[in-house]
Amino acid sequence: MxxxxxxxxxxxxxxxxxxxxxxxxxxxxxxxxxxxxxxxxxxxxxxxxxxxxxxxxxxxxxxxxxxxxxxxxxxxxxxxxxxxxxxxxxxxxxxxxxxxxxxxxxxxxxxxxxxxxxxxxxxxxxxxxxxxxxxxxxxxxxxxxxxxxxxxxxxxxxxxxxxxxxxxxxxxxxxxxxxxxxxxxxxxxxxxxxxxxxxxxxxxxxxxxxxxxxxxxxxxxxxxxxxxxxxIDGEDSLSIRTQFSKRNNGILDIAVIHLPFISNYSDLEPFLFEEDVSLRWVNQASEFGQPDAIIIPGTKSTISDLKHLRDKQLDILIETHIANGGFVVGICGGYQFLGEELIDEVGSDTSLANFTEAGLGIIPATTIFYNEKETNRVIAQYHKATGLPSIQRLEGYEIHLGKTTFSKDVCPFLIFANGEEDGYFGNNGQIIGTYLHHLFHNDEWRNQWLNMIRKKKGMPAAEIRSISDYKxxxxxxxxxxxxxxxxxxxxxxxxxxxxxx
Structure with a gap:
């Protein structure tokens, strides 16, 4: 060859x-x-x-x-x-x-x-x-x-x-x-x-x-x-340190919970090109500060990383942040954290069958882990119940083991092209959970979410930055x-x- x-x-x-x-x-x-x-x-x-x-x-x-x-x-x-x-x-x-x-x-x-x-x-x-x-x-x-x-x-x-x-x-x-x-x-x-x-x-x-x-x-x-x-998206922990260490001077303070087994951190990379955004990693409570928004990313070991979050007492700070009106987005494993209960039915997450762990209790949901992993490229729109423009198209992908169900009626965040509903949209977008990786690579959505935060801070709305073309x-x-x-x-x-x- x-x-x-x-x-x-x-x-x-x-x-x-x-x-x-x-x-x-x-x-x-x-x-x-x-x-x-x-x-x-x-x-x-x-x-x-x-x-x-x-x-x-x-x-x-x-x-x-x-x-x-x-x-x-x-x-x-x-x-x-x-x-x-x-x-x-x-x-x-x-x-x-x-x-x-x-x-x-x-x-x-x-x-x-x-x-x-x-x-x-x-x-x-x-x-x-x-x-x-x-x-x-x-x-x-x-x-x-x-x-x-x-x-x-x-x-x-x-x-x-x-x-x-x-x-x-x-x-x-x-x-x-x-x-x-x-x-x-x-x-x-x-x-x-x-x-x-x-x-x-x-x-x-x-x-x-x-x-x-x-x-x-x-x-x-x-x-x-x-x-x-x-x-150019990185692939390991060394890339995380080098790639995300340089953008920490924006007015909008977004804290990302740094999980030991974080996965698909490329979800966050578009924020590096928003001039007024400061994206920073939070490993422990002393680094939490007073962020405008929190992103809880995906993880390859959900229950283990949830325990890590609790050991660092970050769960208390996240709950206080939400109670004070702060924004939070949980993606994949981070979405599962926000629910009431996580059940490892077959041991696919912890290697212990029927293992149960309490979630943060922010979303009325239970996640059950099965053997079969979902890996799909996805086209989606906002769910009509969100009140967001339904004509907008979003693209991304799913990679997850768990299936999340709700204990009462909630507002879903997205609806996929196959008709399946995804995620949680609470308090007019203050609390969002989703299985859609690369959510923030969709320029219109990223701009809309950041403008929600800008509005709360009394800042003017910003125009859309086309990161997709730039890449x-x-x-x-x-x-x-x-x-x-x-x-x-x-x-x-x-x-x-x-x-x-």
Whole structure:
């Protein structure tokens, strides 16, 4: 197959962003290109058109490539449920939960087989595949049964480019150390180095480039600048810290409850581009303050994270906030928190059948967890009982185990295209619960909700910001920026010549 693999000296060096940019660069040149990551570990996921679940990063990379995301682009997704166990999503469907040891001992051959099948499928369907590695390729304790880095490069028979993050320091040691720890046949596959997240005058690093090339014998294919607010969805806790740490000076104060097993935090990213919004994480009671609104996001371990919220006494602060007229939105697991009771009927959330936990009691609802997960792309409208304009169309997706029912008549929030009602709309929008992920990616709704808060604060309403259009433009801007700092003709030559051997 024709392709290239982007590996890193560590996690969060920028592999996902670089793969996204390469996909858009190639697509802009008329190449039919697809992203691929054999195994992703993330609770930030993406639902494909046919209702399958893959890593969020690969979904976004496919959008950058202007192709429809499929399970072949990320055949294995691990969704952590505790410090020891992860749910295995195999070709888009959850199949079992295993410990790290159990996964290595019992899943390796099955995983290897589906990776080979996926690579063959992508090779048949696309001209070029841009492959993303995971973490570092030289985790010595894991190398004997890895299928995320050099093993994948060998299966696909593609060259490897090694990416290092200069912003974190130690860039020379990380590159030389990684190359030295590779087996000789693995090192022969490394055809280039990319330095990422450079700040300042790149000409000042010319001596560093020369030293690396002389020391390693591997060409430096580019020194890429640090890209602020790139709006390319992240996939792990490191991305949360880096991506959301920079917007904290707006007049509208939105507090997000930071749950240990938070999922699909990409729900929050559009707020980063609302100029008057301050979005901040709340881990404990001392950080709560007096927010204008609270968002309780989704979680992969609902009852465990609800207990965590109580242990931190955040439940009391949330209840007081609502009693004082503050806004709250619960999404997915956060919506389930707001009910009166959560019942794990089959042990799918806690591994304990018939386990019951009291909710916050804000919404008259009970959630029961079953085995079968709902994963659907959704088109919705506001429910007519809300009084909101029913002609407005919203898009998003569902990923949840629980089913929520009400103990008395309430005002639903949404009605899906299939006629199913969703969520809760209370006190004219002060309290909202929903299973719809990416609710706030709908520009009209996000604007309407923020204007409710602005009105309460005595602020004028703001106009709609079209984040959706902006995001596609960002793909091109980032692609063009990175291309200008890459030895692009050499990279294309490496892809084409290696693939034609």
């Amino acid at each position: 024709k392709g290239i693999m982007i590996q890193g000296t560590a996690s969060d060096v920028g592999k996902s962003l670089i793969v996204t940019a390469l996909c858009r660069i190639l697509a802009n040149e008329g190449v039919r290109v697809a992203p691929f990551k054999s195994q992703n570990m993330s609770n930030n996921s993406y639902v494909t058109r046919d209702g399958k679940e893959i890593g969020r990063a690969q979904g976004i990379q496919a959008e950058a490539a202007r192709v429809e995301p499929t399970v072949w682009m990320n055949p294995i997704l691990l969704k952590p449920r505790s410090d020891q166990d992860s749910e295995i999503v195999y070709l888009g469907k959850a199949i079992q939960t295993l410990s790290g040891r159990g996964y290595r001992d019992y899943f390796y051959e099955q995983g290897l087989a589906v990776i080979k099948k996926s690579l063959h499928q992508l090779a048949d369907d696309f001209d070029v595949v841009v492959i993303e590695g995971a973490g570092s390729p030289v985790e010595i304790n894991l190398k004997d049964r890895e299928f995320v880095n050099m093993k994948v490069a060998e299966l696909a028979d593609v060259p490897v480019v090694l990416v290092a993050d200069i912003d974190r320091g130690g860039v020379f040691a990380s590159i030389v150390g990684t190359l030295d720890l590779l087996d000789p046949h693995e090192r022969q596959r490394v055809v280039g180095i990319i330095i990422n997240k450079f700040r300042g005058d790149i000409s000042l690093f010319e001596d560093g480039v020369q030293w690396l090339e002389e020391k390693t014998g591997v060409p430096v294919l580019g020194v890429l600048p640090y890209v602020e607010n790139h709006m 596609d433009k960002r793909f091109d801007l980032i692609a063009n920026e990175m291309k200008s700092h890459l030895k692009w003709d050499l990279m294309k030559k490496l892809i084409n010549q290696w693939g034609s051997k």
